[in-house]
Amino acid sequence: MTDGGGSEHQWGPAGAGAGDGTHRVTLGDDVLDQYRRFSLYNSPYPAHDAGCAIDLYPGDSDPDAGLATAAPSPVGGTVRETRTVRAPPKPYAPDHDHLLLVDVETPAPLRGLVARILHVAPAVEAGDRVAIGDDLGTLVRAGFFAPWVGTHLHVGFRTAKQNLHRASGSLPIDLGVAVRPLAWDGTGTVVATGETCAILDAPGHPSPGDEWVGIAADDGGVLDGGLPHYETGGVLHGTDESRPTNESPQGAEPAPEGEWSAQSVRLNGDAIGRADGRTIHWGDATVLVDGEPVTGLSLSCARDDGFGAKLICPDRAFAIGDRVRVSIAHQ
Known part of the structure; x- marks a missing residue:
């Protein structure tokens, strides 16, 4: 209804x-x-x-x-x-x-x-x-x-x-809304900083105010959650995609034989965790900025012009204008 x-x-x-x-x-x-x-x-x-x-x-x-x-x-x-x-x-x-x-x-x-x-x-x-x-x-x-x-x-x-x-x-x-997945190559320039975080200019919102966007998972959908500083995250699908939100990502890599039933989820080619339904378990993922670890990456859906990748970094300082590359590693 x-x-x-x-x-x-x-x-x-x-x-x-x-x-x-x-x-x-x-x-x-x-x-x-x-x-x-x-x-x-x-x-x-x-x-x-x-x-x-x-x-x-x-x-x-x-x-x-x-x-x-x-x-x-x-x-x-x-x-x-x-x-x-x-x-x-x-x-x-x-x-x-x-x-x-x-x-x-x-x-x-x-x-x-x-x-x-x-x-x-x-x-x-x-x-x-x-x-x-x-x-x-x-x-x-x-x-x-x-x-x-x-x-x-x-x-x-x-x-x-x-x-x-x-x-x-x-x-x-x-x-029940469309959410546009934005591809991101992991690079960006710091445009805002705080005591515990830094905001990048990428991926930029293509039409602020007009639509919801989020950072895309490689196999479809939008990533949501605190990677990996909160235990789980999610891969979301809005009404612009035919697949229900509680199904696993299309084309996702099956778990190796003998592991629990889940699907591998990737960001810019890096494995970030395994999805059971739409819920992602990060496991031992670590967010790296220029090869050095930070607390995490904050992922959500937005429609304002301030959207961009948000680095969680209470133990590491960045300056506005810094050009960085973000990647994900597993032990």
Whole structure:
């Protein structure tokens, strides 16, 4: 079932649970158009392990570029509950976060689900009605964030009968928008730097504001996740590709005989991990910049003109104008 905006909810047999492939939520333009970037896998938070949550960035994903504060609602409906929850204490973030639960009415295909929204200090309370795009409050940084992560809304969906408060258990999320894979040869010039990261000018967005893009895997799809600083990532396929998002990459190299059933995923010829369905396990991958290791490569989908490969490098400094080459190695 799909409405004009493209969001979709597939119901499975009675008794089926989240994450077993029988319940899936598809998010379309009606939800995603109000954000500049999104990611299903680029987080250490447990719900992201299988793409069962999405991080929605109204502003830049780089905290050194300035932190967005507005929190436009991804759904319309009635606020069920708001509560303060504990978060790991960090020097740059408080030891608490906020959870908002919204009984979804719009987009229409998601009606009856409950949206779980984190990282917003609420300006709403139980019983309030909100529409898609309404301000929910103020975006906050929480101890769940790594220092290179900008403010965003963490969003997941559950049925009302599920436990709405535990970290895991949300339904798998698919994309109901086209995402253009951008080929990248691993080279680029540093155009922005922060204390823990550097942004390259490549691959550049060919038409900022008009379409979603991401860095392409060699065998198709867009790469998503923290390579390899978060345990898993994903290879995503939007509506511009006929293959469902939960299938393995076309043409991917089979695992050697005797290894677990998975597919090799490559970036610019370098093996970066093995995909089981759309989820990539990085294994012992190491990101190298000019032959020297850095913490990782941050991968997400974007539609703004600031898009480019993002190096995670808290222990290594780069300067604007540096020309670099990125590669991936395995032990």
